[in-house]
Amino acid sequence: MPSAPERPPEEWKSAGEPMTDSQASFLKRLSADAGVEFDQGLSKAAASRRIDELLNRGKGASTRSAAPARRTRKAPASRPAKATAEGGMSEAQSAYLQELAEEEGGDFDPDLTKEEGARRIGELLIKQMARRSPTEPPF
Numbered sequence: 001m002p003s004a005p006e007r008p009p010e011e012w013k014s015a016g017e018p019m020t021d022s023q024a025s026f027l028k029r030l031s032a033d034a035g036v037e038f039d040q041g042l043s044k045a046a047a048s049r050r051i052d053e054l055l056n057r058g059k060g061a062s063t064r065s066a067a068p069a070r071r072t073r074k075a076p077a078s079r080p081a082k083a084t085a086e087g088g089m090s091e092a093q094s095a096y097l098q099e100l101a102e103e104e105g106g107d108f109d110p111d112l113t114k115e116e117g118a119r120r121i122g123e124l125l126i127k128q129m130a131r132r133s134p135t136e137p138p139f
Contacts, residue, residue, distance in 0.1 A: 009045035012092075019047035022121050024106070029055040089117035100124040 006098065009015055019027070019042050027047055031038040034054050042050060089112055097117055101108040104124050112120060 003127075009048040012045060015045035016043050018042075019044050020118070022118055022125070023051065024124065025122070027051055041089040087113050089114055093117045093121070097121050097124070098130070104128055 013050050023042075023044065024040060024047070027042070027050060030051060031054065034057055035056075039050075089110070092112065094110055094117065095130075097120055098108045098110075098111075100106070100121060101124065102129050104126055106120075106127070109120075
């Protein structure tokens with residue numbers, strides 16, 4: 001099933017907002033693994049680009065690439081109106097949680113609130129990191 005084309009982070013409505021706690025946590029880990037300084041003042045869009053850059057660096061991509069390859073994300077699952085009306089997860093959060101749940105064999109609940117979704121994403125990222133050997137490269 002083809003998915004909708006992904007918009008660049010700079011076109012997100014929240015692009016200029018400070019990065020999320022999940023982005024900061026993931027970016028700290030990637031920065032430490034790559035031996036580069038972590039910049040906590042990044043916006044959501046800049047953090048997304050930096051994450052892509054560090055992930056691609058781990059796959060042998062050039063760090064001077066003008067346009068880093070984007071992570072592929074699946075289209076978000078449909079959510080009942082109740083979840084959206086009561087502060088449900090954003091489409092991006094829902095899509096990322098669904099992707100992590102599929103990778104880690106966890107459950108995906110589209111009816112979580114933003115806070116519950118962020119907590120579940122953190123749990124799955126910790127589970128993902130724990131699976132890796134401390135001596136193997138991160139990506």
